[in-house]
Amino acid sequence: MAADFPDLIDTRALRIWIDDQFNWVVINFGEELELAFLPVLHLLNGIEDLLLWLPWYVVLVLISGLSYLASRSYAVLGGTALMMFLLGFFGMWEPAMATLALMLTATLLAVIIGIPLGIAMSRSDGLQSGMLPVLDIMQTMPIFVYLIPFVMLFGPGKIPALLATIVFAVPPVIRLTNLGIRHVDPEVIEAVTAFGATPRQKLFSVQIPLALPTIMAGINQTTMMALSMVVIASMIGAGGLGYQVLQGIQRLEVSRGLLAGLAIVFIAIIFDRIAQSYGRKMQQHLNTGG
Amino acid sequence: MSRKQTSEQPKIQIKNVYKIFGPDPQAALERAKQGASKTELLEESGHTIGIRDISLDMPAGETFVVMGLSGSGKSTLIRHINRLIEPTAGQILVDGDDVLQLDEQQLLDLRRRRMSMVFQRFALLPHKSVIDNVAYGLTVQGVERAEARERAVKQIELVGLAGFENQFPRQLSGGMQQRVGLARALATDAEILLMDEAFSALDPLIRTDMQDQLRELQATLHKTIVFITHDLDEALRLGDHIAILKDGELRQVGSPEEILLHPADDYVERFVRDVNRGRVVTVGSIVEHIPTLRLPELDPQKASAQLDQADGDTLLILDDDSRPVGAISRRFLEANAGRSASWWQDSSNLDEVHTVTRDSVIDEMLPYVSGSDTPAVVVDDEGQLVGVVTRSGAIDALAKVPEPEPGEPAGEQQERASA
Ligand SMILES: Nc1ncnc2c1ncn2[C@@H]1O[C@H](COP(=O)(O)OP(=O)(O)O)[C@@H](O)[C@H]1O
Ligand SMILES: [Mg+2]
Numbered sequence: 001m002a003a004d005f006p007d008l009i010d011t012r013a014l015r016i017w018i019d020d021q022f023n024w025v026v027i028n029f030g031e032e033l034e035l036a037f038l039p040v041l042h043l044l045n046g047i048e049d050l051l052l053w054l055p056w057y058v059v060l061v062l063i064s065g066l067s068y069l070a071s072r073s074y075a076v077l078g079g080t081a082l083m084m085f086l087l088g089f090f091g092m093w094e095p096a097m098a099t100l101a102l103m104l105t106a107t108l109l110a111v112i113i114g115i116p117l118g119i120a121m122s123r124s125d126g127l128q129s130g131m132l133p134v135l136d137i138m139q140t141m142p143i144f145v146y147l148i149p150f151v152m153l154f155g156p157g158k159i160p161a162l163l164a165t166i167v168f169a170v171p172p173v174i175r176l177t178n179l180g181i182r183h184v185d186p187e188v189i190e191a192v193t194a195f196g197a198t199p200r201q202k203l204f205s206v207q208i209p210l211a212l213p214t215i216m217a218g219i220n221q222t223t224m225m226a227l228s229m230v231v232i233a234s235m236i237g238a239g240g241l242g243y244q245v246l247q248g249i250q251r252l253e254v255s256r257g258l259l260a261g262l263a264i265v266f267i268a269i270i271f272d273r274i275a276q277s278y279g280r281k282m283q284q285h286l287n288t289g290g
Numbered sequence: 291m292s293r294k295q296t297s298e299q300p301k302i303q304i305k306n307v308y309k310i311f312g313p314d315p316q317a318a319l320e321r322a323k324q325g326a327s328k329t330e331l332l333e334e335s336g337h338t339i340g341i342r343d344i345s346l347d348m349p350a351g352e353t354f355v356v357m358g359l360s361g362s363g364k365s366t367l368i369r370h371i372n373r374l375i376e377p378t379a380g381q382i383l384v385d386g387d388d389v390l391q392l393d394e395q396q397l398l399d400l401r402r403r404r405m406s407m408v409f410q411r412f413a414l415l416p417h418k419s420v421i422d423n424v425a426y427g428l429t430v431q432g433v434e435r436a437e438a439r440e441r442a443v444k445q446i447e448l449v450g451l452a453g454f455e456n457q458f459p460r461q462l463s464g465g466m467q468q469r470v471g472l473a474r475a476l477a478t479d480a481e482i483l484l485m486d487e488a489f490s491a492l493d494p495l496i497r498t499d500m501q502d503q504l505r506e507l508q509a510t511l512h513k514t515i516v517f518i519t520h521d522l523d524e525a526l527r528l529g530d531h532i533a534i535l536k537d538g539e540l541r542q543v544g545s546p547e548e549i550l551l552h553p554a555d556d557y558v559e560r561f562v563r564d565v566n567r568g569r570v571v572t573v574g575s576i577v578e579h580i581p582t583l584r585l586p587e588l589d590p591q592k593a594s595a596q597l598d599q600a601d602g603d604t605l606l607i608l609d610d611d612s613r614p615v616g617a618i619s620r621r622f623l624e625a626n627a628g629r630s631a632s633w634w635q636d637s638s639n640l641d642e643v644h645t646v647t648r649d650s651v652i653d654e655m656l657p658y659v660s661g662s663d664t665p666a667v668v669v670d671d672e673g674q675l676v677g678v679v680t681r682s683g684a685i686d687a688l689a690k691v692p693e694p695e696p697g698e699p700a701g702e703q704q705e706r707a708s709a
Contacts (some may be wrong), residue, residue: 191413194372195427195478196402205429209417286416 026152037159040109044162048101056093061083067270070277080273083266092263098240099230100267102158106165106226113221114170118177118215119203128178135171141169143232151236161238169226176218180211213283220275227268241267299386300347301482301514302354302371307344307380309366309538312337313379328537340366341538344380348531350481353515355509355529357522363538364518368486371516373399384482402431405482406475410490412467414459420446420470421455427478449503465496470499476507482516490519501527522561525571526550526680534558547575551687567688573655574648576687577668577677582606585615588634590627593618604664607640612674614667616640643667648676652684659684 051059060140063084068077087096121128146167150160184207192206208215234242248257310318310331318337321330330341341363342551348354354362364427370382373389383391384404392400406427414423420444422429428438446455449469459467468488475483489497508515518527525532526546534557538592542554550567553559581600583593585607597605597620605618615637622641624634633639644658645667658666665678 013469185413187409187411187413188376188415191407191409192415192426192430194374194401194407194484195430195474196398197430198398201430205426206415 007115022149030153033153034159037154037163040105040162041159044101044105044158045107048098049098051101052094056088059097060088065269067274067277070274070281073277076273076277080270083270087263087266090259090263092241092244093242095239095241095260096263096267098238099227099264101241102162102165102230102233102238102240103223103226103267103271106162106169107219107223109162110166110170110222110226111173113166114173114218114222115215118174118218119181119208121174121178122181122207123199131174131178135175139171141149143229145215147232147236148163156237158238160169160173161233161236164236164274165226165229165233165238168229171223172225173215173218176221177211177215180214180218181207181213184210210286213279216264216275216279217284220272220279222267223271223275227264227271230264299350300383301385302346302348302516303349303372303381303383304346304348304367305377305381305383306342307370307382308342308378309340309363309370309375310337311340314616319378339363339538340375341370341535344535344538344540346533346540346543348514348516350514351512352530352595353517353528355517355525355532356535357519357525357529357532359520361537362537364520364537365486366538367535368484368516368518370481371484372405372407373508383635402427403478404480405484406480406482407486408468408471408475408476409488410489412459412464412471412491414467414470414474416459419456419458420451420462423459423470424473424477426474431478432572441533442473442477444570445477446470448476448507449473464492465500467502468492468500468543470693472504476511481514483513485515486518487520488517489524490521497524504528526565547571551575567655568656569651571652571687572649573646573652573666573668573679573684574676576652576679576683577648578665578680579680579682580604580606580665582608582675584608584610585635585637586610589631590623590629590634593623598621606643606675606678607637608675609637611672614643614645614669614675615665617643617664619664645669645673646679647671652679652687655679656684 032047054062060081064081066078068074068082071077087093102195117131121131143164150164154160154163188206188210189202192202197205230238230240231242231245234240234246241263244260245257245264248254248260298604306337308322309315310322312318312335314335315337318331318335318339321334321337322339322342326334328342329341331337344363344367346354347510356367358364364433366375367558370377371389373382373392377390389397389400417424417546418426424442425433425435425438428437428441428443433441435658440482443455449472451466451469451473454462454466459470462470468491471488475485489500494498504515505528515528517525517528519528529546531543531549532546534549536543536557542549544552547570549558550562550565550570553562581596581602581604583596583605588607593605597603603620605613607616607618609615616639618640626639629639641664643664643666644655646655646658646669648670659679659681663681665680667678667684668676670676
């Protein structure tokens with residue numbers, strides 16, 4: 001192996017400079033940042049506490065009911081109820097609720113951030129061409145890379161885990177909001193313009209409703225990506241099912257890893273079903289008006 | 291719909307409007323003004339001429355049809371009126387207001403209250419019910435939902451869709467969807483209706499229905515309608531005036547008859563060649579002069595003198611109010627030369643005449659002249675004489691491939707003929 005690429009610049013110096021800059025931010029603003037993100041932590045803890053405070057059968061019924069409302073299918077209802085039951089049966093109820101809370105909070109915040117960004121992107125070609133490569137990088141960057149700065153800023157814990165999850169999961173909802181709005185039939189847009197609709201009226205009466213199925217697909221992807229982050233997030237203190245997997249690895253307990261892994265899969269299937277059914281229903285509504 | 295217009299001011303005026311699509315329209319505009327053709331400009335610099343130097347006056351309360359083949363700039367032209375497209379050069383006036391000078395709020399107001407639009411492919415809101423689609427223009431204006439829906443229901447009834455209020459557009463046929471589009475446009479009570487190939491996407495039978503319905507509505511509403519079409523029959527059925535575009539240029543403007551009888555150039559002529567003129571050309575536009583004599587003055591000598599002087603075969607007899615009461619031919623004159631003065635004063639002894647009003651079309655009067663040498667007599671609304679149409683005159687108008695007449699406006703020619 002010839003490692004003879006010439007040293008054009010001193011990369012070590014560059015790296016040190018970057019690290020120094022970041023350290024300076026951490027030292028000077030670490031506390032303020034932590035304070036600023038405290039509400040987010042409260043939200044996450046609130047959701048987790050709620051899920052754990054509710055009796056397990058109530059949560060089971062609520063989520064199964066949600067899946068039925070979305071799909072109108074008894075098979076989906078039965079499948080969901082069974083999988084929720086198995087979570088508890090495997091002894092994974094508590095970590096599952098922690099994971100669920102992290103996933104829901106991350107998705108909620110990603111949607112709150114992502115939809116306005118997607119809307120802004122859909123209205124400006126300049127912003128779109130600036131954002132698309134950033135989104136590409138965000139999605140291809142190895143997940144671990146996100147952990148470093150967040151851990152340095154906040155120390156290990158739920159806040160960095162949540163923030164890293166949001167950063168990782170937010171691109172699809174931004175992307176598909178942008179795409180959905182841009183793909184709204186230009187003739188319909190022209191018609192509402194001809195009737196004197198303001199940009200705001202256009203957005204809320206036409207663009208968002210017609211883009212909703214696409215936006216829902218984005219939310220679905222965001223949910224799945226948030227879930228896929230839980231194992232890694234648990235390495236910096238997120239707890240939940242990811243932590244069970246991690247312990248399985250550390251203690252070489254195949255069973256623990258397997259059960260926790262299955263629990264993650266169940267949650268993924270349940271929420272994928274729910275989101276997809278909602279998306280399909282909306283699409284149908286647009287196509288047939290039914 | 292009451293018309294504010296009292297003066298002769300056109301409702302919509304388009305003045306020397308150019309629209310050029312491409313990276314540098316102003317530069318291309320110079321080239322276009324120097325006379326570069328549409329193809330030249332496209333090959334030179336990738337600019338497309340949408341419309342070139344169009345000036346049109348559209349009178350209030352009329353249906354003004356803009357006709358041309360696909361790509362001739364019709365959609366581009368109509369979109370200048372509500373400023374969906376900004377001109378590269380020129381002026382657009384609505385009720386005398388320069389549309390290009392309007393600020394944002396005034397422009398919204400123009401689109402909300404003073405004009406509305408119907409689209410070729412309907413462009414309904416797929417996620418809203420029929421009633422909410424029709425009410426859309428009103429909700430945009432800020433009308434309360436309940437009131438907007440109430441007014442929408444009336445429009446839905448007007449276009450014959452009562453009972454379909456809660457359906458969604460996809461559940462309706464094309465013709466019904468366009469009725470929704472029409473109701474949506476009518477709901478805002480705007481005085482101007484812009485219709486871009488509104489019926490082109492419909493089946494022929496349904497299209498004819500819609501044309502009839504539009505004519506009925508227009509008879510009571512008196513909107514100023516700008517109607518775009520590529521179909522000459524449709525243009526002739528609906529248009530009070532027709533403008534013909536080719537490659538973004540205005541080739542001719544005129545009434546349907548002017549276009550049929552006096553096409554401005556070869557292009558228009560080829561366009562109108564195959565039209566059944568009998569359904570369009572009114573007798574008023576092909577009347578001929580005929581010698582006349584008033585009944586009280588009628589006696590064989592005077593009649594004979596009058597015929598000689600005019601070198602004609604038929605003399606038309608009028609009452610004191612210029613209404614035709616009968617006709618006399620030379621043969622009739624010879625046969626009855628010896629009759630008494632009182633016999634001549636009895637109009638029932640004269641040859642009968644058939645009268646038609648000046649706005650009947652040739653097809654309607656053809657039966658009266660086809661079997662006889664006596665011309666049909668054309669009268670105005672009061673029954674007074676306008677002129678006559680002879681068999682040969684009618685046949686000429688139907689058969690002749692009209693000559694383009696350079697230098698002589700078609701309108702004037704017609705005035706003279708009917709004077
Ligand atoms: N947005 C646009 N960009 C570039 N060229 C256009 C645009 N809109 C129309 N054109 C061109 O302008 C010409 C007139 O188009 P249009 O007004 O749509 O014609 P019509 O409605 O008569 O079919 C055509 O050559 C068309 O290609
Ligand atoms: Mg068009």
